[in-house]
Amino acid sequence: MTAEFEEAPGSAPISRRSFLGVAATAGAGAALDGIMTSTSRAATHEPSQAAPAAYYGGPDPKIPKVGLRWAFSATVFFADRVMINSITSPSGRGYTSVGGGEIWGPRLQGRVLPASGADYYKTTFNTYYMFEASDGAPIFIHNRGTMRRFQARPEPGQPLLPPTDPQSAGWTRFRATPVFTAPVGPHDWMNRTVFVADAKRQSNPDHTVFTYYEVI
Amino acid sequence: MRDFVVPKTDTKVIGEVRLEYAFQLTAHYDPARVSQTPKGSFRYQDIASGEIRGERFNATVYPDSGGQYDTVRPDKIRDVDAHFMLKADNGEWVYMEHVGYRRPDGYYRTIAYVEADTKGAYDWLNNTTFVVTAQESSDQREVVFHYFVAN
Numbered sequence: 001m002t003a004e005f006e007e008a009p010g011s012a013p014i015s016r017r018s019f020l021g022v023a024a025t026a027g028a029g030a031a032l033d034g035i036m037t038s039t040s041r042a043a044t045h046e047p048s049q050a051a052p053a054a055y056y057g058g059p060d061p062k063i064p065k066v067g068l069r070w071a072f073s074a075t076v077f078f079a080d081r082v083m084i085n086s087i088t089s090p091s092g093r094g095y096t097s098v099g100g101g102e103i104w105g106p107r108l109q110g111r112v113l114p115a116s117g118a119d120y121y122k123t124t125f126n127t128y129y130m131f132e133a134s135d136g137a138p139i140f141i142h143n144r145g146t147m148r149r150f151q152a153r154p155e156p157g158q159p160l161l162p163p164t165d166p167q168s169a170g171w172t173r174f175r176a177t178p179v180f181t182a183p184v185g186p187h188d189w190m191n192r193t194v195f196v197a198d199a200k201r202q203s204n205p206d207h208t209v210f211t212y213y214e215v216i
Numbered sequence: 217m218r219d220f221v222v223p224k225t226d227t228k229v230i231g232e233v234r235l236e237y238a239f240q241l242t243a244h245y246d247p248a249r250v251s252q253t254p255k256g257s258f259r260y261q262d263i264a265s266g267e268i269r270g271e272r273f274n275a276t277v278y279p280d281s282g283g284q285y286d287t288v289r290p291d292k293i294r295d296v297d298a299h300f301m302l303k304a305d306n307g308e309w310v311y312m313e314h315v316g317y318r319r320p321d322g323y324y325r326t327i328a329y330v331e332a333d334t335k336g337a338y339d340w341l342n343n344t345t346f347v348v349t350a351q352e353s354s355d356q357r358e359v360v361f362h363y364f365v366a367n
Binding site for chain 2: 054056057058059063064066068070073075077099100101102104111112114115144145146173175177179191192193194196197198199200202205207209210211213215216
């Protein structure tokens with residue numbers, strides 16, 4: 001695996017890793033609010049607000065590089081968790097409703113529209129609900145993905161192995177791949193960008209923190 | 217509409233995603249058949265053949281097992297929706313789906329969802345999220361897809 005780091009236009013010279021490290025070790029929401037999610041700062045949706053990108057290539061230098069750049073995060077709180085037995089899915093048909101939540105990060109701020117949808121999963125998750133951006137724009141999210149769990153803190157350079165105990169607290173991360181439908185206007189970039197997310201389940205209360213990356 | 221008070225949490229942490237190169241698919245398509253629909257131009261392209269080469273996965277596209285069922289939107293972005301079958305080097309069947317965007321500026325990225333036999337040699341594909349970048353030939357008949365595992 002190769003990764004190269006690029007400075008975001010207009011940002012201070014800081015590598016993505018140290019940037020993430022600072023943000024992550026700051027830990028408390030207060031610190032992050034101060035750095036990245038100030039609601040007092042008007043959202044301009046300009047790339048200058050974007051986080052630095054990391055680029056990945058292959059063993060052959062002719063393989064084109066693909067970049068990931070943190071776009072925004074969503075903290076989503078769940079309400080009901082229901083399962084009905086299904087003839088088409090060994091995991092049944094699920095209903096995990098979205099209570100509400102918050103969207104924070106460089107390129108999108110706002111909230112999860114309360115009670116706007118759910119994960120109607122069958123084996124793999126399949127979630128439909130709404131964001132409401134800070135400018136009032138309704139943004140539809142259709143989120144898909146497997147429930148392959150990842151270790152909370154992978155060893156650098158080592159592949160992530162499947163969990164030995166899926167119930168243990170260390171295996172609460174998974175990947176999500178959303179498709180957004182945003183109105184024409186400042187959020188239109190979401191209609192033409194592929195995203196991949198890290199998702200981390202949390203309890204007390206039941207919520208998941210999604211870190212959305214633009215694929216560039 | 218119901219109201220919701222966001223609880224205070226200390227979980228505002230940025231989760232990491234890293235990409236690891238996995239394999240490449242060189243796919244050959246028949247010419248596109250384009251028709252006008254209320255949503256834009258529907259673009260069907262039959263996948264005639266293809267080969268996957270990589271350290272952990274080698275396969276061929278099962279001929280005429282599907283293709284691309286894309287929509288070119290009024291803003292010229294192509295919504296990519298591809299479905300086809302593969303035969304792995306050991307004979308096992310694998311289903312592959314792509315969802316993403318091809319833009320006039322050359323951006324061609326998708327997510328790939330892959331389903332393999334859970335009792336077979338390629339079960340690892342099942343629970344893996346792939347990020348894909350693609351390069352299309354000028355006649356759009358050959359597309360090279362590069363697959364990265366989202367770790």
